[in-house]
Amino acid sequence: MPEETGVIEPKVGTMRIGGTLLGSFYAISSRLSSLQIFSIKEESDSLSIIRVESRDIQKKPFLFFIIKFFKDHMEIEYTIPMDASEKLRKLFVIKNVFSVLSLISDLYTPNLTEFFQYSDSTIDDVLNSLSQSYSTLFNNYDSLFNEYRELKRLNIELTSSNKNLTVQATQLSDENKELKERLKSLETYSDESLMVMVQEWIESHNNTIDVNEFSDTYKIIPPRVEQILNKMVSLGYIEVKG
Secondary structure (H helix, E strand, C coil), rough: HHHHHCCCEEEEEEEEEEEEEEHHHHHHHHHHHHCCCCCECCCCCCCCEEEEECCCCCCCCEEEEEECCCCEEEEEEEECCCCCHHHHHHHHHHHHHHHHHHHHHHHHCCHHHHHHHHHHHHCCCCHCCCCHHHHHHHHHHHHHHHHHHHHHHHHHHHHHHHHCCCHHHHHHHHHHHHHHHHHHHHHCCCCHHHHHHHHHHHCCCCCCCCHHHHHHHCCHHHHHHHHHHHHHCCCCCCCCCC
């Protein structure tokens, strides 16, 4: 509780921007999972990208932002410390949203009009809040102007690539259908066929089998391989050595 720890709870800011899912939540998760600064939570209708920047004395997230992708829009939630500038905090979050979107531009695209309006409005708010009396602030936050120029450059690039993304979305949709059909055909191996494949593998690998390697080779999910191995053991086709 704030009364017990002396910690003043931060305020929470939110944004909602239209968007279009071009690939799949699984593809986005796979692409971003290697970035250790983010945690990823996938649900049936959304995918959340979470960055916890700091925690309070009770180890609960204190400073953080969450980018939640839906099929047709994005929701962004972020905390604002009581002693921080809301405008600078919002700009920092939007900058990170840009960074994330640049990594998945072929999988998800925001509504550019809405996104540009949010970005320009936020940048204008920050710049308008600075007066001549804040010359020290100009010197200390010179990097902010570099980020501003970078955001403008990204705006131009995103606009020029919008048409290409539309074409890519169609291509990805067709590829996705083909991959689903291929996966379906691979998952329909009969038990008998799969047992023969496992037996041949074991014979050619010194009477051993690595489930993950076998799964990757034949594009079969590991639980299916484990199921058939258990069946073969129960039928006495193979033996498990201790």
